[in-house]
Amino acid sequence: MPHRTLPLNAIDAFLVTARHLNLTHAAKELCLTQGAVSRKIAALENWFGFPLFERHARGLHLSPQGSALLPELRSAFEHLLTVAGQARAQQTLVRLKAPTCAMRWLIPRLLHLEHDYPDVQIALTTTTDHGVNFKTEPYDAAIVFGTHFNAGDLLFEEALTPVMGAMFAGLSALSNLTLLHPTRDKTDWSLWLAKQEDVPFAMKKHQHFDTMDLAITAAIQGLGIAIADETLVEEDIRAGRLLRPWSHSVKTGASYRLVMRETGDNAAGMAAFREGLLGH
Template sequence: MSRLSLPLNAIDAFLVTARHLNLTHAAKELCLTQGAVSRKIATLETWFGFPLFERHARGLRLSPQGSALLPELHSAFEHLLMVADQAQAQQTVVRLKAPTCAMRWLVPRLLHLEQHYPELQIALTTTTDHTVNFKTEPYDAAIVFGTQLSAGDLLFDEALTPVMSATLIPPQALDNMTLLHPTRDKTDWSLWLAKQQTFQPAMRKNQHFDTMDLAITAAIQGLGLAIADETLVAEDIRAGRLQRPFDESVKTGASYRLVLRESRHKAAGLAAFRQGLLAVNPA
């Protein structure tokens, strides 16, 4: 028979059964039914063309061919497991928690990590939660957002500026545009307008969203004038999806930061993840 048809998944069943010489005990260890173990061994015997066990009333005995084959198969299977363990150790899975609003900044850097750090696998969870508790949450790293944060690495400070669809050229009368809010209140717009003198809309037409990412997306579609973080919309402006009708931006005192779990097992992988994410030019 072709080597490609060798039933590799049956070898473990043979090795376990050879150790117990009892199908019931082997089935329990393998978490299979006794019939499933018997079928796996029968498939392997068919492939080899000789019996691996001799069936007796009191149980099983290895056949002469099975006895001769057992040490070689055991050694080869152990080597296969060792190679798999080494490969798994080289692959670091980084469980990352990030706020949805940071995705516009994060995605290009995840592409950079994928290209330059193939040993890393990023398991991303997006959330509207801006904090993390490594004692109760199963993450290795997190991007957190808030004021008066000091832990971890500074990614960027929040600086708000109005943005609108780049297709609205020349811009329509800004005073009549719907103001798009990234929260359920008007805090961000009020903060920016407090620093302005020339643009003071009455806020008669407003649309509120649950996240800044949704407000930015609505602005790209031409729904209105959004207040957004200038770092988060930088790529949309470069790509011509958005424009800034005003040059001014206002810092809010909040920032985005990267924090990592202390992990001896994943120390090297997390260090590589941090280095890649903090790269100045991920492109």
């Protein structure tokens, strides 16, 4: 019988039966019928060309050939299970660096990625740094933000728009609200206001934050009116946590991009990570 037809699924039946020397007990452990176990052993004996067991009135005994073969088969089968188990347990680890301002966009996509690619494990590091240097930093991928990046995959372009908490719906005196700034300067608000002709808005009260995510959170809490990227607040607006008092948005020329380390290591896992992140 050709080597390629070795009934591998019968080896487990042989090993279990050899341990019990009882077809009933072996069948119970294997969740099979006695007849199914007998057929598997018969197929294996047919392949080897000699009996593995001797059938006696009082039960089974290993044949001389079966007894000699048992240690080798047991060792090989256990090694196969170990290798298979390690391969199954091994997850693809992707070390991802991302700016905190991108978290509102990133987290829902990581949830989808975890569902669609359960073997891809993300080790996420958040930072206020908007760039990455793969030569000096231990990351496999990064989300970068700025006007000077053109490598990698474009995730979305920044477009600023004012947002405020839903508790201010219908409020007419918006100029009395505190302006929430996502940076320590007034650049973003100034850029948006400079493009508006029909928004008589005076900067009176101000609150500055270190990140856009903090400014958005403060707006949801009712602290004031924030200037934020329209992509980052999409879900908050959809869920009713935020509203846009004006529909105008202004592109800043900056964008969020996904860049990845150029390496042949773990290529399949990195490809799955990229596909999962860009696919949603």
